[in-house]
Amino acid sequence: MLQRIYLCLAEQHDPWLVALAALICAVGTSTTFVLLRVAQLDQRRRRGWAALTALATGIGAWATHFVAMLAFAPGVAAGYEVGLTLASLALVVLVCGIAFQLGLQGGHARQLLAGALVGLGITAMHYTGMAAYQLAGNLLWDRPLLGLSVTLGILLPMLAVWIGLQHPRRLARTAAAGLLLLGICALHFLGMAAAIILPSAEIAPPAAPATPGWLGAAIGAVTGLLLLLGLAASALARREHRQERQAEDRLRSLADATVEGLLLCAEDRIIVSNRSLQELLGREDAWFAGQTLEALLPPGGVLPPGLAAEGRAETEFLAASGEAIPVELVTRPLATQARPHRVVAVRDLRDRRRAEARIRFLAHHDPLTELPNRTGFAEELGRALAVHGRTGQPFALLALDLDRFKMVNDALGHAVGDALLVKVAARLRAAVRATDLVGRLGGDEFALLQFAPGQPEAATAMAERCIELLSRPFVVQGQVLNIGVSIGIALCPADGVDPATLSRNADLALYRAKSEGRGTHRFFEAEMDTRMQRRRMLEVELRTAVAMRQFHLLYQPLLALDSDAVIGFEALIRWSHPERGLISPAEFIPLAEETGLIVQIGEWVLREACREAASWQQPAIIAVNLSPVQVRSPGIVEAVRSACAAAGLDPRRLELEITESVLLTDTDETFRTLQALKALGARISMDDFGTGYSSLSYLRRFPFDKIKIDRSFVTDLAEDAESAAIVGAVIGLGKSLGMVTTVEGVETAGQLAHVRARGCDQVQGYLIGRPMPAEQVQRLMDDKEAA
Amino acid sequence: MAQVSPLPGAGPGDARHHPAAGEGSDPAQPIHRLVYRSTSAILGTEEQVAAEVAAIVAAARRNNLATGLTGVLVYSGESFTQVLEGPLAALEATYDRISADLRHRQFDLLQFTRAPARSFGNWELAYLTQDALDAFWQDGAMPGGDPTDAANRVLERLTEILRPQPAATG
Numbered sequence: 001m002l003q004r005i006y007l008c009l010a011e012q013h014d015p016w017l018v019a020l021a022a023l024i025c026a027v028g029t030s031t032t033f034v035l036l037r038v039a040q041l042d043q044r045r046r047r048g049w050a051a052l053t054a055l056a057t058g059i060g061a062w063a064t065h066f067v068a069m070l071a072f073a074p075g076v077a078a079g080y081e082v083g084l085t086l087a088s089l090a091l092v093v094l095v096c097g098i099a100f101q102l103g104l105q106g107g108h109a110r111q112l113l114a115g116a117l118v119g120l121g122i123t124a125m126h127y128t129g130m131a132a133y134q135l136a137g138n139l140l141w142d143r144p145l146l147g148l149s150v151t152l153g154i155l156l157p158m159l160a161v162w163i164g165l166q167h168p169r170r171l172a173r174t175a176a177a178g179l180l181l182l183g184i185c186a187l188h189f190l191g192m193a194a195a196i197i198l199p200s201a202e203i204a205p206p207a208a209p210a211t212p213g214w215l216g217a218a219i220g221a222v223t224g225l226l227l228l229l230g231l232a233a234s235a236l237a238r239r240e241h242r243q244e245r246q247a248e249d250r251l252r253s254l255a256d257a258t259v260e261g262l263l264l265c266a267e268d269r270i271i272v273s274n275r276s277l278q279e280l281l282g283r284e285d286a287w288f289a290g291q292t293l294e295a296l297l298p299p300g301g302v303l304p305p306g307l308a309a310e311g312r313a314e315t316e317f318l319a320a321s322g323e324a325i326p327v328e329l330v331t332r333p334l335a336t337q338a339r340p341h342r343v344v345a346v347r348d349l350r351d352r353r354r355a356e357a358r359i360r361f362l363a364h365h366d367p368l369t370e371l372p373n374r375t376g377f378a379e380e381l382g383r384a385l386a387v388h389g390r391t392g393q394p395f396a397l398l399a400l401d402l403d404r405f406k407m408v409n410d411a412l413g414h415a416v417g418d419a420l421l422v423k424v425a426a427r428l429r430a431a432v433r434a435t436d437l438v439g440r441l442g443g444d445e446f447a448l449l450q451f452a453p454g455q456p457e458a459a460t461a462m463a464e465r466c467i468e469l470l471s472r473p474f475v476v477q478g479q480v481l482n483i484g485v486s487i488g489i490a491l492c493p494a495d496g497v498d499p500a501t502l503s504r505n506a507d508l509a510l511y512r513a514k515s516e517g518r519g520t521h522r523f524f525e526a527e528m529d530t531r532m533q534r535r536r537m538l539e540v541e542l543r544t545a546v547a548m549r550q551f552h553l554l555y556q557p558l559l560a561l562d563s564d565a566v567i568g569f570e571a572l573i574r575w576s577h578p579e580r581g582l583i584s585p586a587e588f589i590p591l592a593e594e595t596g597l598i599v600q601i602g603e604w605v606l607r608e609a610c611r612e613a614a615s616w617q618q619p620a621i622i623a624v625n626l627s628p629v630q631v632r633s634p635g636i637v638e639a640v641r642s643a644c645a646a647a648g649l650d651p652r653r654l655e656l657e658i659t660e661s662v663l664l665t666d667t668d669e670t671f672r673t674l675q676a677l678k679a680l681g682a683r684i685s686m687d688d689f690g691t692g693y694s695s696l697s698y699l700r701r702f703p704f705d706k707i708k709i710d711r712s713f714v715t716d717l718a719e720d721a722e723s724a725a726i727v728g729a730v731i732g733l734g735k736s737l738g739m740v741t742t743v744e745g746v747e748t749a750g751q752l753a754h755v756r757a758r759g760c761d762q763v764q765g766y767l768i769g770r771p772m773p774a775e776q777v778q779r780l781m782d783d784k785e786a787a
Numbered sequence: 788m789a790q791v792s793p794l795p796g797a798g799p800g801d802a803r804h805h806p807a808a809g810e811g812s813d814p815a816q817p818i819h820r821l822v823y824r825s826t827s828a829i830l831g832t833e834e835q836v837a838a839e840v841a842a843i844v845a846a847a848r849r850n851n852l853a854t855g856l857t858g859v860l861v862y863s864g865e866s867f868t869q870v871l872e873g874p875l876a877a878l879e880a881t882y883d884r885i886s887a888d889l890r891h892r893q894f895d896l897l898q899f900t901r902a903p904a905r906s907f908g909n910w911e912l913a914y915l916t917q918d919a920l921d922a923f924w925q926d927g928a929m930p931g932g933d934p935t936d937a938a939n940r941v942l943e944r945l946t947e948i949l950r951p952q953p954a955a956t957g
């Protein structure tokens with residue numbers, strides 16, 4: 001077979017004309033693909049361009065055929081039938097026209113089908129042309145060669161057209177043109193090799209053979225037309241190319257000026273990127289070209305499904321530095337392009353993510369100390385309880401309250417207070433393990449979660465560590481500050497398995513720690529709960545008592561020993577509860593002091609006592625007790641003044657009794673207050689002397705008018721020589737300091753005789769008179785008048 | 788006379804010629820000083836304790852050199868006594884760390900005040916141990932009573948011990 005082909009080409013063809021045929025074919029096929037590209041781009045005039053392409057293809061193939069036929073020397077006389085020859089040209093142009101219309105609609109199947117049609121058209125043209133070939137002889141066919149000729153004549157154009165439509169680049173276009181050229185040549189020359197011509201005398205030479213002159217003119221015209229078409233097409237292509245370039249340049253400078261990253265993709269391949277994206281990912285433009293979008297993801301990443309031809313999705317891109325950058329992708333299709341193109345806008349989400357993280361952080365953290373705030377801590381507590389629910393892991397909740405922080409804050413200002421809190425937070429962080437959690441619930445309240453087995457020992461150790469660390473002096477802006485901490489501990493699950501119970505129990509324990517001396521820790525005990533509830537109820541009742549005026553005063557007489565006459569009364573408060581009857585002051589006064597209600601209650605006592613005393617016939621002394629809280633309250637001097645003024649009572653009849661504990665916090669402020677009260681004319685007594693911290697230096701620092709010796713010394717006056725000695729000494733001391741001495745709790749005549757012998761000035765006690773209601777005092781006073 | 792005991796590999800000789808030495812005389816840079824005493828809370832074998840103390844001294848010297856602090860640390864095997872001096876900000880920041888350190892306890896701050904000048908300008912942290920201490924405690928520098936007096940006694944004794952004496956140290 002090869003031999004046949006060789007013989008056919010080498011011996012039966014004129015090489016110069018063969019070369020000319022190949023040249024014509026090359027011009028034709030490259031024109032085909034240039035025009036095809038133009039047809040692809042110019043959508044509006046696609047049909048016209050497709051027709052022109054078909055014309056170029058058909059003419060090219062047809063001209064190739066006939067020049068090659070001219071090069072053929074069959075060795076017998078030959079001619080062409082004109083009608084059929086022209087029909088073959090019409091056929092190929094028509095078929096190609098249909099084919100290109102089809103192929104330009106896109107899609108692999110259509111493109112391949114179009115290619116096959118082109119091949120078919122050319123093949124049909126060739127064999128129609130052969131039918132128009134008239135010989136003085138018989139034409140027989142070598143079947144295998146004929147089959148090969150037809151097969152290649154269809155397959156190669158099919159491939160060529162498909163490539164040409166798929167790949168717009170020039171290189172691909174050249175390859176496609178080459179393939180088409182190869183297809184046409186294979187078809188023709190294999191077809192010629194398959195033809196076996198047997199000269200026969202019987203067959204007459206063609207009647208009207210086309211002369212070579214006619215043929216030459218036709219071919220010259222056609223080739224000229226083809227060349228013109230080719231030139232026009234390539235000029236068009238160049239212009240189109242230039243325009244494309246310019247448009248691309250404009251687009252590119254626009255794209256580069258955009259802050260957002262941009263990618264242009266053809267189907268799923270990246271064509272170009274803009275500068276912002278190159279900077280974002282730290283890569284050159286060249287790196288992007290030809291990559292898929294997937295290649296930008298971190299290893300193992302998949303593109304979000306929401307990102308089809310048009311859509312919006314968030315994902316991460318991997319920068320050259322290895323950083324995974326969160327990005328938002330917005331895709332839009334580009335309508336102007338023949339093949340599906342899309343633009344992908346890439347927005348850097350790092351700033352937004354940081355802002356979101358900061359907002360989340362601030363919602364759950366205290367900005368000052370950066371510790372979890374109440375919300376954040378509650379969340380952690382909830383998490384700890386959930387873990388406990390699943391695994392049974394126990395944990396401890398520690399409620400912390402700084403001691404003396406408010407004093408520092410008030411005295412030195414918020415700036416110092418804040419700086420101190422930051423340092424407290426740092427020390428607490430040092431006190432806990434990495435698995436534990438520190439939170440700041442607000443103000444000077446902190447809390448800890450400790451995840452450790454071996455409770456309560458672990459919590460004890462932790463509490464002691466915190467107390468130790470926070471009791472060390474702090475230095476803020478060069479000032480040494482001493483604070484401390486009280487801690488209440490509740491254990492999960494022993495003291496609760498829900499956040500409310502656990503927190504409340506830790507708070508109860510904290511309350512206990514604070515009321516039992518501060519700087520210490522307490523575990524929650526069930527009994528705290530009931531006591532706390534009682535206390536809370538009492539507090540509510542006490543508030544109503546103030547509003548409902550459930551208080552009244554009793555008056556206990558005071559006897560002067562020199563005259564043996566009642567010279568005054570001490571006002572004593574009583575609370576008659578509508579259901580529970582009389583409630584002892586010992587029960588409600590401490591609570592009233594803690595809650596601050598004492599200020600209101602004390603003011604009422606002052607006014608009531610003054611009003612009552614003012615109505616007496618005698619100018620007797622009226623003694624009123626002042627609680628330490630009252631003395632420290634800012635309005636106390638004014639309260640005393642206005643109580644006297646309102647009642648019309650001479651302040652010199654008023655005796656204010658204070659206990660030593662008022663002087664414990666012996667600030668200058670306290671002494672100034674006492675001084676001011678004294679300046680009003682009232683007298684100041686030291687009550688319950690001998691029970692507290694009895695420092696004689698108090699007596700030196702403030703000129704009390706009276707010392708009231710506590711009843712406890714009187715009770716065992718007879719048996720206990722020591723008590724007797726103390727009472728005697730205090731009486732002597734009072735005398736030497738010019739203070740009146742009063743002994744309280746005198747119940748027997750023996751006691752009275754004893755203190756009288758010691759030189760005591762006044763006595764109080766059941767022997768003299770029990771506390772009595774106001775009416776009785778009135779009567780007593782009237783009697784005295786009468787006497 | 789008391790001896791300055793060098794740590795293995797980190798003798799006080801290394802701590803000499805401190806760049807901040809001149810700072811004490813710089814009137815533009817006011818100097819603060821702190822003195823405290825504490826009890827060691829380091830647990831372990833003798834070697835472990837020694838290693839931990841060596842680590843403390845090494846870290847302290849590194850930090851103090853960087854922040855321009857000078858001072859002295861006395862370790863008796865049971866208690867620490869430290870004097871640190873330098874600019875307020877650096878001193879306060881370092882104090883924040885030391886006072887949050889759980890490797891000692893019973894922390895007793897004897898003094899934190901402005902000082903007219905550095906007393907240990909040559910040392911980012913001189914380190915004294917038992918040998919030096921016998922003399923130190925015997926001479927009545929044992930803190931106790933009024934903190935200010937105690938601080939002053941400590942200072943007096945330590946400056947005396949650390950007074951440059953060419954023969955005493957290597």
Ligand SMILES: Cc1cc2nc3c(=O)[nH]c(=O)nc-3n(C[C@H](O)[C@H](O)[C@H](O)COP(=O)(O)O)c2cc1C
Nearest residue numbers: 843846847850851867871881884885888890891912
């Ligand atoms: C007794 C004692 C003395 C210390 N003295 C210093 C010191 O002078 N300077 C210092 O920076 N750290 C000192 N520290 C160490 C600090 O507490 C803290 O551990 C250290 O500054 C952390 O530094 P680092 O982060 O560089 O390791 C001392 C620790 C202890 C227990």
